[in-house]
Amino acid sequence: MIERRPWLTLFSHCILILGIIAVALPIWVALVASTHPAEAFKQGVIPLWFGDQGWITWKKVLFSAAGNGVDVPVWLMMINSLVMALAIALGKIAISILSAYAIVFFRFPLRMLCFWIIFMTLMLPVEVRIVPTYKVVADLSLLNSYTGLALPLIASATATFLFRQCFLTIPGELVEAARIDGAGPWRFFKDILLPLSRTNIAALFVILFIYGWNQYLWPLLITTDDHYYTLVMSIKRMVSVAEGDIAWNSIMATTILAMLPPVLVVVGMQKLFVKGLVDTEK
Amino acid sequence: MAEVILNQVGKTYPNGYQAIPAIDLHIADGEFIVLVGPSGCGKSTLLRMVAGLESISSGELLINNQRMNEKEPAERDIAMVFQNYALYPHMTVFDNMAYGLRNRGASKDEIQRKVSDSARLLGLTDLLERKPKQLSGGQRQRVAMGRAMVRHPQAFLFDEPLSNLDAKLRVQMRVEIRQLQRQLGTTTLYVTHDQVEAMTLADRLVVLNKGHAEQIGSPLELYERPATTFVAEFIGSPSMNLLPVSITDQGLQLTEQVSLQADTKERGAVIWGIRPEHLQPCSESEADFALQVKAVEALGAESLIYGHTAGRSELLVVRAPGPFTPAIDQMLYLRAPQQQWHLFDINTQQRI
Ligand SMILES: Nc1ncnc2c1ncn2[C@@H]1O[C@H](COP(=O)(O)OP(=O)(O)OP(=O)(O)O)[C@@H](O)[C@H]1O
Ligand SMILES: [Mg+2]
Numbered sequence: 065m066i067e068r069r070p071w072l073t074l075f076s077h078c079i080l081i082l083g084i085i086a087v088a089l090p091i092w093v094a095l096v097a098s099t100h101p102a103e104a105f106k107q108g109v110i111p112l113w114f115g116d117q118g119w120i121t122w123k124k125v126l127f128s129a130a131g132n133g134v135d136v137p138v139w140l141m142m143i144n145s146l147v148m149a150l151a152i153a154l155g156k157i158a159i160s161i162l163s164a165y166a167i168v169f170f171r172f173p174l175r176m177l178c179f180w181i182i183f184m185t186l187m188l189p190v191e192v193r194i195v196p197t198y199k200v201v202a203d204l205s206l207l208n209s210y211t212g213l214a215l216p217l218i219a220s221a222t223a224t225f226l227f228r229q230c231f232l233t234i235p236g237e238l239v240e241a242a243r244i245d246g247a248g249p250w251r252f253f254k255d256i257l258l259p260l261s262r263t264n265i266a267a268l269f270v271i272l273f274i275y276g277w278n279q280y281l282w283p284l285l286i287t288t289d290d291h292y293y294t295l296v297m298s299i300k301r302m303v304s305v306a307e308g309d310i311a312w313n314s315i316m317a318t319t320i321l322a323m324l325p326p327v328l329v330v331v332g333m334q335k336l337f338v339k340g341l342v343d344t345e346k
Numbered sequence: 347m348a349e350v351i352l353n354q355v356g357k358t359y360p361n362g363y364q365a366i367p368a369i370d371l372h373i374a375d376g377e378f379i380v381l382v383g384p385s386g387c388g389k390s391t392l393l394r395m396v397a398g399l400e401s402i403s404s405g406e407l408l409i410n411n412q413r414m415n416e417k418e419p420a421e422r423d424i425a426m427v428f429q430n431y432a433l434y435p436h437m438t439v440f441d442n443m444a445y446g447l448r449n450r451g452a453s454k455d456e457i458q459r460k461v462s463d464s465a466r467l468l469g470l471t472d473l474l475e476r477k478p479k480q481l482s483g484g485q486r487q488r489v490a491m492g493r494a495m496v497r498h499p500q501a502f503l504f505d506e507p508l509s510n511l512d513a514k515l516r517v518q519m520r521v522e523i524r525q526l527q528r529q530l531g532t533t534t535l536y537v538t539h540d541q542v543e544a545m546t547l548a549d550r551l552v553v554l555n556k557g558h559a560e561q562i563g564s565p566l567e568l569y570e571r572p573a574t575t576f577v578a579e580f581i582g583s584p585s586m587n588l589l590p591v592s593i594t595d596q597g598l599q600l601t602e603q604v605s606l607q608a609d610t611k612e613r614g615a616v617i618w619g620i621r622p623e624h625l626q627p628c629s630e631s632e633a634d635f636a637l638q639v640k641a642v643e644a645l646g647a648e649s650l651i652y653g654h655t656a657g658r659s660e661l662l663v664v665r666a667p668g669p670f671t672p673a674i675d676q677m678l679y680l681r682a683p684q685q686q687w688h689l690f691d692i693n694t695q696q697r698i
Binding site: 240 | 397398399418419420424425426428429430432433434435436445446449450493
């Protein structure tokens with residue numbers, strides 16, 4: 065639809081600009097706040113331009129300790145978060161692409177039952193099964209470990225479904241042509257299925273990475289050792305100090321840092337992501 | 347290059363539907379066999395059983411005198427061309443053609459040589475780096491052929507390979523397929539429902555009806571001596587005029603008033619068949635019977651005239667050469683030479 069109506073254009077631009085301000089202003093405030101001393105907030109005025117403490121705060125947060133009861137530097141938590149988010153995203157993709165492969169392309173007994181069991185796990189996110197899952201993880205002595213952080217979150221019905229839908233669009237003749245060409249199950253998976261679902265994998269990776277990065281409840285529950293704290297849960301910890309002043313500047317710096325990796329992933333994979341959502345190459 | 351033998355091969359689908367009761371077919375080395383029949387008669391089923399994509403429920407399939415029933419498609423050393431080509435969308439033309447060779451562990455040099463040989467034969471040399479998306483329908487078709495040829499398989503299997511192409515390209519590819527097959531001498535099984543394709547390509551035609559072979563023979567044999575009314579109707583376009591009539595001592599009783607002289611010992615009710623091209627317009631005095639014209643289709647090179655003969659409700663078709671346009675409801679006088687008749691048993695539908 066291409067129309068020439070200046071008022072409409074102006075109006076839609078206003079709406080868009082308002083939207084951008086609504087989204088960007090808090091980030092701006094956070095960025096500015098991180099450059100002021102911690103007391104700046106208590107006067108009830110929110111500064112809108114950079115202060116002079118930026119360098120000190122950022123250095124402290126990143127490399128010595130985040131502060132407010134969290135004694136490890138942000139870079140370590142960042143690595144923890146990154147490990148967890150990557151393990152969850154890659155693990156989920158690997159497991160669900162394999163189960164979708166089995167369900168769509170192999171005829172085995174109880175296939176539909178397996179399918180429905182996977183389907184049912186949709187109704188059991190971590191929050192619902194948190195106590196039994198905690199028990200299992202504790203019994204396996206996986207508390208305070210990367211495995212414990214990632215493993216219970218890896219099984220994914222949603223991703224299995226997405227891959228199943230993607231595989232179902234692959235024409236039967238393609239599978240048969242590959243069989244005639246002498247491609248066994250593994251070759252078919254590697255040479256044909258994986259390349260054909262490349263964009264879907266990318267799209268899922270973006271979504272799942274952010275899902276993993278934003279995990280809050282589960283890491284909070286199973287980590288008691290500072291060295292396994294993830295970034296997102298630490299921010300909450302920093303806000304809820306029992307006494308003393310809340311170091312807003314450190315918190316804001318940490319928040320900005322916590323936003324960076326997901327933003328980088330989205331920006332970096334944007335092209336593939338969009339393609340994965342709209343593409344119909346098959 | 348091999349003999350393909352089907353001994354009483356049958357197919358019953360898991361849902362209990364018997365698509366093919368039992369078929370015997372002996373395909374000689376290098377022969378071009380075309381399977382024709384109406385939709386749903388089991389052509390694809392038969393082809394897919396030979397390919398190994400569908401299990402064989404009963405009987406035996408031999409390729410080069412080896413039992414193939416339990417073999418995987420790849421072990422049968424056949425190549426198939428699908429109706430929608432089924433090219434791997436993410437691979438280049440080269441990779442599409444090379445994939446089968448790679449999976450069989452061919453060396454780099456061998457792959458390079460074989461692919462470029464086939465590509466040259468099919469005129470694909472300039473397209474080797476393209477993806478299927480970037481090709482026209484005809485070029486994709488060629489790539490699909492190339493993928494089949496490159497392995498030098500024992501047999502080619504084609505399932506309606508030309509039906510996605512426009513008419514002109516179809517003719518061109520038809521000729522090309524025939525040439526290539528002759529050149530390579532590869533045994534071929536080809537499914538189509540296009541008459542012309544069937545007649546022009548086949549060494550022998552198999553007409554399938556509800557899963558059984560109505561007749562197997564050369565195209566002209568089927569045209570000249572159809573074994574059943576089904577084949578008679580199926581081969582030839584427009585299809586043969588078939589009328590239930592009775593033969594008495596006075597001759598063939600076309601209607602109560604009209605009888606044609608018949609030198610046959612056959613008596614009683616039969617089905618009388620004559621092809622549209624064998625009904626000859628003539629003057630009233632020479633005529634065997636007359637047709638009241640109901641519709642005319644002038645195609646330039648020939649004209650199709652539809653009409654009734656007095657006292658019968660069946661629409662008869664006449665095929666006259668050249669532009670010939672009698673007026674509607676005019677009487678058209680026709681001769682029906684006896685040597686062009688086909689008589690079929692009214693109960694068994696078999697040729698008499
Ligand atoms: N998987 C299946 N299960 C049950 N019946 C099937 C199956 N596949 C095909 N059929 C039936 O077997 C019969 C033959 O099918 P087939 O695909 O061989 O027909 P065809 O001759 O190739 O038809 P067309 O010209 O339309 O391609 C049809 O009646 C079809 O309904
Ligand atoms: Mg078919």
